[in-house]
Every structure is written in structure tokens, then in C-alpha cells.
Amino acid sequence: MMKIGIVGGGTSGLLSALALEKMGHDVTVIEKNKVGGLCRSEYIDGYTVDIGVHAITMLNDGPLIRLLKKYAKYIPNFRPYGDYYVRLDKLYSIPISMQEWTSTSIIPNRDKVLVISKMIDLMTSGFSKDTSVYDVIKDMNLSKVSIDFFNTICYFLSGEDMKKTPLWRLFTGAGYIPEDDILPFIYYEDLKINPLKTVLFKKIRGEKIKKILKDGFLYSIKNESKKYLSKFIKRPKYWTQGYPLGGVQSICNSILYSLDRTEIIEGEKVVEISQYREDEKNPGYIIYTQDNSYYCDVVIYSAPSKFLPDITDIPEIQEREDKLRSIKFTKSLTVWIGYDENPLPYLGSEIWIDHPCWATCVTNYDKSLAPPGKHLLGFSFVNTKKKESLSIIENKLNIDIDKAHMIHFQECVPEQASCVVGQYFVYPKIRDDFYVVGTDADPRSMGITRAAYSVEVMLSEFERSLLKK
Ligand SMILES: Cc1cc2nc3c(=O)[nH]c(=O)nc-3n(C[C@H](O)[C@H](O)[C@H](O)COP(=O)(O)OP(=O)(O)OC[C@H]3O[C@@H](n4cnc5c(N)ncnc54)[C@H](O)[C@@H]3O)c2cc1C
Incomplete structure (x- = not known):
């Protein structure tokens, strides 16, 4: 012991x-x-308010459930998360598969064709570990709405804009590249110290890790392109997210x-x-x-x-x-609002692309998080001040903030x-x-x-x- x-x-x-x-x-x-750290909820004026707006990923076969199944006395109840939308003139589903990209109305037709062919090209020819989303997008002459869309997705996947977000993060976030495939490149610096002495070595096998350490990221992307393309063509089995009751x-x-x-x-x-x-x-x-x-x-x-x-x-x-x-870590501002009406009456959440924000109504999953008849709305912003955030929410959802029963701000670092x-x-x-x-x-x-x-x-x-x- x-x-x-x-x-x-x-x-x-x-x-x-x-x-x-x-x-x-x-x-x-x-x-x-x-x-509990960031995995806590606070009681504010009768509302149960999480630290930040949350959706828990990989609930079917991920590490949290594996660890809880093995060691905990019980596993919390999760409700399926629902879908992700973009709010423009109305709500649009975020495209993931090639077919969804073809039919989306979020971005103009010309941009859709360019984006789809670029994705296929990148998956078959490979790209470097340090290629940013911006490196790829800058010469495509995309419209403002497309650029704002990718920029906002980058903020929520990496904590930073498209210039600082690596392309691999976009591809793992969308589910085209399995998370495990990225691991050796990111630990590369530490693995070089002694690759043979890490558990990763066992997982990835000798020959493969030697090639990866020699040829780097490009080798692996090219080699696995068939697998990645098939995940892009079919909708990846990615939607195993949930929100915990309570x-x-x-x-x-x-x-x-x-x-x-x-x-x-x-x-x-x-x-x-x-x-x-x-x-x-x-x-x-x-x-x-x-x-x-x-x-x-x-x-x-x-x-x-x-x-x-x-x-x-x-x-x-x-x-x-x-x-x-x-x-480097990034700060985020979350605003929680207790309100009579529910301007987000669906399971899931939405993003706003002109002022990057992720918005959801958690009482759609669990009514007990708010006093009877009230709704609890959460908004996580990047690069936005408190006062500005309130007027953005008012304008975007056409609600009167003065009628809110509770407003609570949290400034946190979501990931270390x-x-x-x-x-x-x-x-x-x-x-x-x-x-x-x-x-x-x-x-x-x-x-x-x-x-x-x-x-x-x-x-x-x-x-x-x-x-x-
Ligand atoms: C706005 C926002 C949105 C989020 N959205 C999601 C989401 O959708 N899905 C998701 O899975 N996660 C989300 N998260 C993040 C998630 O909650 C955290 O990443 C996770 O809980 C981090 O766990 P951790 O143990 O690594 O770190 P932490 O929870 O930060 O724990 C570290 C602990 O160390 C303590 N500590 C620090 N220094 C010392 C010291 N010197 N001595 C003693 N103690 C110390 C801190 O007080 C803290 O309790 C979000 C977070 C925020 C803020």
C-alpha cells in the first residue's frame, strides 16, 4: 500500500x-x-448553476464511463444531449457528414463545394501537426459568414481563433479522425525522451511508432486516409454526448x-x-x-x-x-439567466458566430435546476465583457434582461x-x-x-x- x-x-x-x-x-x-473544481454546481437564488455550460462527450465508450463503471458505486443519469445549431436568421443544424455539408444553408453554395473538396484533399494528401485552420482557409476566398462560422467552431474546440487552432483539432472534433490517432504527435516531444518506456508504445505497436517518430504526422494521415474519408462520408458515430441530471x-x-x-x-x-x-x-x-x-x-x-x-x-x-x-490557457465568461419564458425550447445548444457564444437551456434536460415554472439559460462567451454579453443576449434572443429573476456571471479557465x-x-x-x-x-x-x-x-x-x- x-x-x-x-x-x-x-x-x-x-x-x-x-x-x-x-x-x-x-x-x-x-x-x-x-x-469538484470546474465540475461543480452552485446554488444561486433557487437555481442550480453549473460552473460553465457543459455537454459531456464520449458517453458510450469514453474514459469517464469506463472509470466510473470500474470504480464508482453508481453512475449518474445522463440525458442524450440533442443537436448543435447555428443561429443566423433562424436555427440551422451544424453540418458534419459530407451529405450534411452538401445540403446546409449556413454557407453559400460556392463555399460548400470548396470546403468539401478541400477536406477530401487534406485527408488524402495529409497535413502537418502545426497546420492551422487559417493556413488552409486563407487562400480559399470564402465569404464572411463561412469565415465567421469556422472561427467560432475553432473557439469552441480549441479556446482560440482559427489562426491558432490546429487543423487536426477540427478533424477530431468533427469525429473524422479518431482522438487516439493524434496522441503520439502531441506527446511527441515527451515520447522522444524515451518512447519505449511509455504505455503509448504498447498501444501503438513498435513498427508504427518508429515510422511515426521518423516521418511524423503526414505519414499517418496519408496512411489512414481511407478510414478518415469514410467517417467524413457517413455521419461519424460521434453523438454520444449527454447532460447529467442534477x-x-x-x-x-x-x-x-x-x-x-x-x-x-x-x-x-x-x-x-x-x-x-x-x-x-x-x-x-x-x-x-x-x-x-x-x-x-x-x-x-x-x-x-x-x-x-x-x-x-x-x-x-x-x-x-x-x-x-x-x-496557454483561455478564459471564458459564462452568464446564467433565470427567466420566465424559454427562448431555447429544444434539446441541444446553439452557437452564435458574430459574437462567439455557446447557448443552451439546461432546464430542458432537468426542470429541477430552476424554481417551478422558470427556465435556466446558460451562455458561454469568449472575448466578451459582462455588460456587452447581456446586450448581445437581449438582441439575439429578443428577450428583456430586466425581467430576469437571476443573473450570475462566472469567469473561468475551462481547460488547463x-x-x-x-x-x-x-x-x-x-x-x-x-x-x-x-x-x-x-x-x-x-x-x-x-x-x-x-x-x-x-x-x-x-x-x-x-x-x-
Ligand atoms: C465555460 C466552461 C465550459 C465547459 N464546457 C465543458 C463541456 O462542455 N464539456 C466538458 O466535458 N467540460 C467542459 N468544461 C471543462 C471541465 O469542467 C473541466 O475541463 C474539467 O472539469 C477539468 O477538470 P480538472 O481536474 O482537469 O481541473 P479542475 O476542475 O480545474 O481542477 C483542478 C483543481 O485544482 C485546484 N488547485 C489549483 N491549484 C491548487 C493548489 N496550488 N493547491 C491545491 N489545489 C489547487 C483547483 O482549485 C481545482 O479545484 C467547461 C468549463 C467551463 C469553465
């Missing part, structure tokens, strides 16, 4: 605690605010309820992590907060990795100092690393007894699912290191 100290109690910290406790270890979670707090609650022995410390910020023995094989760590110190054999760090070089001087972190510090060109994602294993989890430790999917992916990689590496002992 190991003594494990987990820094940060968000989705990734709590999922790590759950799995490691069930594997028989003695776990302590140290959280500077409240456990709000995102329900996911956090299912993990907390399933923990039997884990000690949870809230309201203590970790300020330093140091080794306390000289023994290289068994160093042991002290995790210091402002008030206390905690001894452990293994550290799982789930707070933003960007700040790791400030709090620990272990060489493996200091070697990565520049990369870690350069990790935005998915931009050149972004560094740290590989979860730092040492046999020091790991990093969270949305900056895996590039796949989004938010909660991404956090869960990083926990799966950490657990495989941790189990492998135990076998070595």
Missing part, C-alpha cells in the same frame, strides 16, 4: 483518488477551494459518494512539493500548504502544470520548465491547456512516483472527458511502475 498525495480536487484529482483508493492505497486530496455536480457527487477512506482537505493551497529522502528509488515527498505539511510516497498533481516549476524543484520538472510555463498550434501537453508520467493529470496532460476530446483520459494513462503507468518494484 502506498501513501498517495493528490494536489487539486477537480475531476482528474477525484477520479485519480477513486481509482487509487479502490486499488488499496491510502489517499489524501488537498484542494485549495472546493472539491447538473455537473452529479458527476462529482458520484465520485465523492464512492470514496470510502480517502481523506479530503478543502481550503488549503499547495505551495511546495519537495523530496524528503536522498534515496533516488524511494524519495518520498512532503506536500506543503500554507498551514500544514503532508507526507506521501507518490504525488499526483492535478492543478495546472504551468505552475509546477514554481512549487517543486525535482529535476524532471525543471527540465521541462520552459515548456510548462509556455502552456487550450488546444492551440504548438501547445505542449505534459505526459502524465513524470517519474515512477510523480504524475500529472488534468486537461493539460492529454489532448483528446474536451473538458471532463479529457481529464478522465489523462487519469487512465496515469493509472496504466502507475500500475506498470508498481510491477517493476
Whole structure:
């Protein structure tokens, strides 16, 4: 049995605690605010308000459900998410498959033909890891509505505009390229350090990983083009998204309820992590907060990795100092409104492309999130100020904000690393007894699912290191 100290109690910290406790270890979670992190809901004037507007991805076969099935006492109930729309003069479904692209009225006919042939061309000839969406679009002479459309999709997939969004993110987000296929390229820098010693090596197989490391991204895209094209032609099986009844707090609650022995410390910020023995094989760590110190054999760090070089001087972190510090994250503004009428009366959500915003009515999934007869509307904006956001909502939905029963603002960083060109994602294993989890430790999917992916990689590496002992 190991003594494990987990820094940060968000989705990734709590999922790590759950799995490691069930594997028989003695776990302590140290959280500077409240456990749950961004996977929490707050009670505001009778409304249950999530931190940010959420749709949970990959519910059929993704890492969150795999981990909960294996370790939790129950799995929250999810309602199927519905569809995604763009609001222009009316609502239009977002095109995914080639056929939907052919028939969409969001963009002009000339642009549709150009976009479809460009996608086929890119899938068959390949593109580099650092190709941005803008690199491809800039010479196509597309209309403003098409450019605004792609720009907004980029904001929601990567946290940044099309100049900073890698093309692979658009293709994985649409489901044309499976998330796993992208993994070796993104961890490339860390894999180069020692590719043979990672769980990825086992997953991708020897010959293939050697080719990938030699020829890079282009090789793989070309090689798999048939598979990608068929996903573009048929609608990819991608719509396995849902919203948890009771709000995102329900996911956090299912993990907390399933923990039997884990000690949870809230309201203590970790300020330093140091080794306390000289023994290289068994160093042991002290995790210091402002008030206390905690001894452990293994550290799982789930707070933003960007700040790791400030709090620990272990060489493996200091070697990565520049990369870690350069990790970029994006801020978002969410506005929650409690209202009598429901201007978004359908399952799913919509995006606005002139002022990038993602809007949904969560009481369509669960009426209990609002007082009887009221509706709870959520709007997540990028690059928008509070006051401006309210007038955009009023104009777009033709509602009177003065009649709102509740208005609540949240300014958050949705993921610990935005998915931009050149972004560094740290590989979860730092040492046999020091790991990093969270949305900056895996590039796949989004938010909660991404956090869960990083926990799966950490657990495989941790189990492998135990076998070595
Ligand atoms: C507007 C918005 C929209 C979103 N939409 C979606 C969505 O549609 N789908 C989806 O899946 N996800 C979505 N998310 C993101 C998702 O909620 C998060 O990515 C996920 O919960 C992150 O989990 P995490 O454990 O990696 O990080 P966090 O939840 O950020 O947890 C890290 C924890 O570490 C703590 N911490 C930090 N520093 C220290 C320290 N020094 N000492 C101790 N504790 C520390 C923090 O307080 C925090 O609780 C959205 C988020 C926002 C804000």
C-alpha cells in the first residue's frame, strides 16, 4: 500500500483518488477551494448553476464511463444531449457528414463545394501537426459568414481563433479522425525522451511508432486516409454526448459518494512539493500548504502544470520548465439567466458566430435546476465583457434582461491547456512516483472527458511502475 498525495480536487484529482483508493492505497486530496473544481454546481437564488455550460462527450465508450463503471458505486443519469445549431436568421443544424455539408444553408453554395473538396484533399494528401485552420482557409476566398462560422467552431474546440487552432483539432472534433490517432504527435516531444518506456508504445505497436517518430504526422494521415474519408462520408458515430441530471455536480457527487477512506482537505493551497529522502528509488515527498505539511510516497498533481516549476524543484520538472510555463490557457465568461419564458425550447445548444457564444437551456434536460415554472439559460462567451454579453443576449434572443429573476456571471479557465498550434501537453508520467493529470496532460476530446483520459494513462503507468518494484 502506498501513501498517495493528490494536489487539486477537480475531476482528474477525484477520479485519480477513486481509482487509487479502490486499488488499496491510502489517499489524501488537498484542494485549495472546493472539491469538484470546474465540475461543480452552485446554488444561486433557487437555481442550480453549473460552473460553465457543459455537454459531456464520449458517453458510450469514453474514459469517464469506463472509470466510473470500474470504480464508482453508481453512475449518474445522463440525458442524450440533442443537436448543435447555428443561429443566423433562424436555427440551422451544424453540418458534419459530407451529405450534411452538401445540403446546409449556413454557407453559400460556392463555399460548400470548396470546403468539401478541400477536406477530401487534406485527408488524402495529409497535413502537418502545426497546420492551422487559417493556413488552409486563407487562400480559399470564402465569404464572411463561412469565415465567421469556422472561427467560432475553432473557439469552441480549441479556446482560440482559427489562426491558432490546429487543423487536426477540427478533424477530431468533427469525429473524422479518431482522438487516439493524434496522441503520439502531441506527446511527441515527451515520447522522444524515451518512447519505449511509455504505455503509448504498447498501444501503438513498435513498427508504427518508429515510422511515426521518423516521418511524423503526414505519414499517418496519408496512411489512414481511407478510414478518415469514410467517417467524413457517413455521419461519424460521434453523438454520444449527454447532460447529467442534477447538473455537473452529479458527476462529482458520484465520485465523492464512492470514496470510502480517502481523506479530503478543502481550503488549503499547495505551495511546495519537495523530496524528503536522498534515496533516488524511494524519495518520498512532503506536500506543503500554507498551514500544514503532508507526507506521501507518490504525488499526483492535478492543478495546472504551468505552475509546477514554481512549487517543486525535482529535476524532471525543471527540465521541462520552459515548456510548462509556455502552456496557454483561455478564459471564458459564462452568464446564467433565470427567466420566465424559454427562448431555447429544444434539446441541444446553439452557437452564435458574430459574437462567439455557446447557448443552451439546461432546464430542458432537468426542470429541477430552476424554481417551478422558470427556465435556466446558460451562455458561454469568449472575448466578451459582462455588460456587452447581456446586450448581445437581449438582441439575439429578443428577450428583456430586466425581467430576469437571476443573473450570475462566472469567469473561468475551462481547460488547463487550450488546444492551440504548438501547445505542449505534459505526459502524465513524470517519474515512477510523480504524475500529472488534468486537461493539460492529454489532448483528446474536451473538458471532463479529457481529464478522465489523462487519469487512465496515469493509472496504466502507475500500475506498470508498481510491477517493476
Ligand atoms: C465555460 C466552461 C465550459 C465547459 N464546457 C465543458 C463541456 O462542455 N464539456 C466538458 O466535458 N467540460 C467542459 N468544461 C471543462 C471541465 O469542467 C473541466 O475541463 C474539467 O472539469 C477539468 O477538470 P480538472 O481536474 O482537469 O481541473 P479542475 O476542475 O480545474 O481542477 C483542478 C483543481 O485544482 C485546484 N488547485 C489549483 N491549484 C491548487 C493548489 N496550488 N493547491 C491545491 N489545489 C489547487 C483547483 O482549485 C481545482 O479545484 C467547461 C468549463 C467551463 C469553465
